[in-house]
Amino acid sequence: MLDQPAWSIASQLPLSVTGLCFNAGDTVLIDRLDLEVSHQGVTVLMGPNGAGKSLLVRLLHGLIQPQSGSIMWNGKRCSPATRLHQAMVFQKPVLLRRSVAANIDFVLGLKGRATLARRDELLMQANLSDKASQPARALSGGEQQRLALARALASNPEVLFLDEPTASLDPSSTQAIETAIGAASERGVKVILVTHDAGQARRLATDVVFIHRGSVAEHCSADVFFQQPASAVARDYLAGKLVI
Amino acid sequence: MIMQDFAEAFRLAFGLVAAMDADLIEIIGLSLRVSLAAVFVAAVLGMPLGALLATVRFPGRGVAVIVINALMGLPPVVVGLLVYMALSNAGPLGFLQFLYTPAAMIVAQSILITPIVAALTRQVIEDMNFEYAEQFASLSVPWHTRIAALISDARYALATVLLAGFGRAIAEVGAVIIVGGNIAHLTRVMTTAIALETSKGDLALALALGIVLLVLALAVNAAVMSLRASAQSSAHA
Numbered sequence: 001m002l003d004q005p006a007w008s009i010a011s012q013l014p015l016s017v018t019g020l021c022f023n024a025g026d027t028v029l030i031d032r033l034d035l036e037v038s039h040q041g042v043t044v045l046m047g048p049n050g051a052g053k054s055l056l057v058r059l060l061h062g063l064i065q066p067q068s069g070s071i072m073w074n075g076k077r078c079s080p081a082t083r084l085h086q087a088m089v090f091q092k093p094v095l096l097r098r099s100v101a102a103n104i105d106f107v108l109g110l111k112g113r114a115t116l117a118r119r120d121e122l123l124m125q126a127n128l129s130d131k132a133s134q135p136a137r138a139l140s141g142g143e144q145q146r147l148a149l150a151r152a153l154a155s156n157p158e159v160l161f162l163d164e165p166t167a168s169l170d171p172s173s174t175q176a177i178e179t180a181i182g183a184a185s186e187r188g189v190k191v192i193l194v195t196h197d198a199g200q201a202r203r204l205a206t207d208v209v210f211i212h213r214g215s216v217a218e219h220c221s222a223d224v225f226f227q228q229p230a231s232a233v234a235r236d237y238l239a240g241k242l243v244i
Numbered sequence: 245m246i247m248q249d250f251a252e253a254f255r256l257a258f259g260l261v262a263a264m265d266a267d268l269i270e271i272i273g274l275s276l277r278v279s280l281a282a283v284f285v286a287a288v289l290g291m292p293l294g295a296l297l298a299t300v301r302f303p304g305r306g307v308a309v310i311v312i313n314a315l316m317g318l319p320p321v322v323v324g325l326l327v328y329m330a331l332s333n334a335g336p337l338g339f340l341q342f343l344y345t346p347a348a349m350i351v352a353q354s355i356l357i358t359p360i361v362a363a364l365t366r367q368v369i370e371d372m373n374f375e376y377a378e379q380f381a382s383l384s385v386p387w388h389t390r391i392a393a394l395i396s397d398a399r400y401a402l403a404t405v406l407l408a409g410f411g412r413a414i415a416e417v418g419a420v421i422i423v424g425g426n427i428a429h430l431t432r433v434m435t436t437a438i439a440l441e442t443s444k445g446d447l448a449l450a451l452a453l454g455i456v457l458l459v460l461a462l463a464v465n466a467a468v469m470s471l472r473a474s475a476q477s478s479a480h481a
Contacts, residue, residue, distance in 0.1 A: 063381050083384050094379040097397040106393065107383060155383065 012073040012085050012158050013039045013190055015060065020069035022052075022059060022214075029055055030066065031214035041206025042181065042191040044222070046198070048243045052214040053194045054091070057161045060192065061088050087157035091164040093148035095136040100128055100147055103136045107154040118154070125183070126150035127176065142173025149180050153189075160184060162193045166200065178204060198238060202226055210234045212243070253451030260452060272456065275433040278346050278420070279413035282353035286361040286409050289354075291402065294365025295391045299373050309366065315359030320352075324422030327352045331423065344425040349433070352419035357409040364405040369394050400472050407468045411461060434460075 015037040022030035030052050037043050045053045058064045060071060062078045071078040096103050104122050108114040123129045126146040131139065136147060145165055152160060162181065166174040181204060185191050195201055201208060205222035210231065218231040229235045237243045260268045297309055329335050331343040331351070342348040372394050380390050395402065417435035424431035426440055434457045441450035 061382060063378060080384060083382070086382075088382040090378065094376060096376075096393065110383060110385060110389065 011039070012076075012082060013037070014074065015159075016070075016072045016075075017060070018070050018072075020056075020059065020066050020071065022055060022064070022066045029214050030059065033069070033215055035209060035216055035219065037190075037192065038207075039190060042185050042193055042204045044201045044205035044208045045192065045194045045211055046196070046201055046208055046237070047211035047217075048237065049196075051211040053211050054163050056211065057088070057163055057192060057194055061086055061161050063088075085157060086159040086161065087152035087155045088161040089145070089148045089152050089163065089165050091167050093144045095139075095144060095147060098136060099133050100136050100139065101132040103147060103151050104154050107151050111155055113154075113156070122150045122154055125153075125180065140173075142169050142176065145169060145173065146176055146180065149177060153180075153184060157189060159190045159192065162191065164194050164196065166195070166197065174200070198226075210237070250451065252448040253455060256448055257452035257455040261456065268453075268456070270429065271432055271434055271437050271453075272460070274346060274431075275414060275435075275457075276460075278349045278353060278433060279410055281350045282357055282413045283361075283406055283410045285350065285354040286358040287406055290358045290361030290409075291365045291395065291405075292391075293358075294362040294367075295369045295395055297362070297366045298369035299387065299391055299394065309363075312359050312363045312366065316363050318356055318359065320356060320416055320418030321422065323352055323355050324419030327355065327419065327423045343423060344427060344431060346424070346431060348423040349420040349431060352423045353413045353416055356416060356419060357412050360412055361405055361409045364408060365402060368398050368401045368405060372398050403468055403471060407464065410464060414457070414461060414464075 015035070017033060017035040020030050020033040020035075021028070033052075033056070045056065047053050055064070059066050060078070062071075062080065062083045073082045076082060096106060098106070101119060101123065104119045105114055108118055120129065123132055126149065128139075128143060128147060128150065131143065136144065139147060149162075149165065160181075165181075166177050169177065178200065181191055181193065185204075191204075193201075193204065201222065205225075207219065207221050208225040209216055210218040210225070210229070210233070212231075212233045218225065218229060218234050220230065224230075225234065226238070229238060233243055293312075297305060297312065327348060328343065330337045331340065331348050332338055333343075340347075342351065369391075373390075376390075376394065376397075380393075385393070415435065417439055420431075420433060421436045421439060424433070424436065426432050426436040432440075434453055438450045438453045438457070441447075441453065
């Protein structure tokens with residue numbers, strides 16, 4: 001049985017971003033970005049390399065502080081407190097040098113919810129029950145990412161950020177990750193996913209945010225985005241043209 | 245002539261060990277007790293200090309890191325002299341009556357190896373923290389849990405750090421001969437015994453003791469290596 005959702009008391013959503021700017025020296029990486037994200041479904045961030053997608057999710061998650069602009073979670077400024085109800089899976093999973101089960105236990109312990117039943121449930125959902133006692137870093141790439149996702153879900157987040165979680169994974173591993181993402185979304189977890197994979201975006205996205213040169217070039221429902229993208233840059237991207 | 249000395253040394257070394265020479269066992273025992281106690285003290289003081297320097301940002305941290313790194317090269321005779329002055333009857337710690345006892349040797353060795361343990365711990369933990377930092381921030385891991393997790397996950401690398409400290413301690417002679425005095429059956433350890441036999445011209449016995457010391461160091465290294473190997477094949481790789 002899943003824990004009572006942490007967000008049943010106070011929702012973090014909607015997310016409202018206004019005039020967000022982030023520079024590295026003289027280089028503008030996020031340029032006066034505005035964005036509204038609602039409660040429902042999977043919001044996919046797409047765009048060419050260097051567009052600022054990964055940087056944006058780090059800013060939204062509060063791992064990096066912007067130079068200007070505001071990030072408001074249901075009217076509250078982004079802070080360490082808002083991060084308590086969020087989790088993130090990185091492109092390259094950072095697993096503790098411990099067993100698979102101990103990686104889950106670490107997060108459950110942080111939240112004061114360390115029970116064998118909950119750990120076993122998460123491992124079963126990740127299809128890693130038979131590898132519970134193995135070293136986490138000895139798992140295959142796909143298994144490591146499944147464990148990273150299970151560990152993120154162990155914190156029972158309201159918002160789950162995923163930064164290209166299936167990059168360099170084979171189709172079966174990708175499918176397993178997508179199934180887990182879909183299941184989390186159905187349970188009410190708000191998913192914000194960065195991906196280059198248009199097929200994955202079609203399969204998972206409720207809405208798509210197309211980022212180009214640090215700004216939102218387009219934000220619309222997934223159906224509209226894939227059938228009639230409004231921006232020229234998104235049309236070129238979907239057509240497989242080089243977008244710089 | 246030199247080859248004869250080596251041959252005699254090996255013969256003596258095996259003879260001493262085979263006969264379980266009481267004096268030799270006493271010297272080895274004291275050497276191990278003093279050095280292991282110093283390693284324990286260095287671990288208790290140096291590891292948390294190193295972990296703190298690796299994970300917490302505070303004004304003066306850079307200077308502290310430079311000082312700790314510089315102290316790794318502390319000259320043993322200078323440490324021996326300072327500890328001697330501190331522990332002598334006229335010194336501020338003279339009331340402890342530690343001078344010419346194993347306790348004084350432990351103090352001197354601890355001062356020598358604590359910076360080594362702290363500096364190497366900082367490096368090990370800092371490298372791992374660099375890797376874990378973003379994940380820990382994402383999970384909002386409290387600082388004390390973060391340090392505990394880093395030390396736990398780095399424990400096999402830290403075992404090697406302690407081994408480096410032990411190596412420095414067991415091979416040290418300059419400080420312990422000043423504060424211990426190389427008194428037979430009281431403060432004579434392997435290195436001071438070697439220094440004494442060399443000064444007496446008994447090179448073969450000195451060399452024999454040196455061989456035993458080397459074998460001890462090899463045994464400790466082998467033990468730590470096997471620990472690491474078993475760790476890599478266990479759940480903690």
